[in-house]
Amino acid sequence: MTSLFAQEIRLSKRHEEIVSQRLMLLQQMENKLGDQHTEKASQLQTVETAFKRNLSLLKDIEAAEKSLQTRIHPLPRPEVVSLETRYWASVEEYIPNFFLFLLGRAPYPFAVENQNEAENTIQNEA
Numbered sequence: 001m002t003s004l005f006a007q008e009i010r011l012s013k014r015h016e017e018i019v020s021q022r023l024m025l026l027q028q029m030e031n032k033l034g035d036q037h038t039e040k041a042s043q044l045q046t047v048e049t050a051f052k053r054n055l056s057l058l059k060d061i062e063a064a065e066k067s068l069q070t071r072i073h074p075l076p077r078p079e080v081v082s083l084e085t086r087y088w089a090s091v092e093e094y095i096p097n098f099f100l101f102l103l104g105r106a107p108y109p110f111a112v113e114n115q116n117e118a119e120n121t122i123q124n125e126a
Contacts (some may be wrong), residue, residue: 083097100106 094109097109101109
């Protein structure tokens, strides 16, 4: 019976060692988890700071690019813009007249004035 009692004491001590070791490991795991959360929060803060910095740099680059573009290609004067607008409006107005001509299905849409005189002048000079 003493051997059973001694074995019981040994097992009880071993159990206490295991429970103590388990508590120590649980505490280490909690500490490590806390450290991981702290590190993750720090990394997140670093990422957010870098994102804001990159966004600011991108805006600065875009502003510099726009500034350089206006120096290289200054905006045309209002008279030029007006002429260009009227030119393209005229082109759009006459496109239907030239559409069939460009497809090769109709003659040139506008008569050339004094075409005979121009041909005679060319022939006489030759």
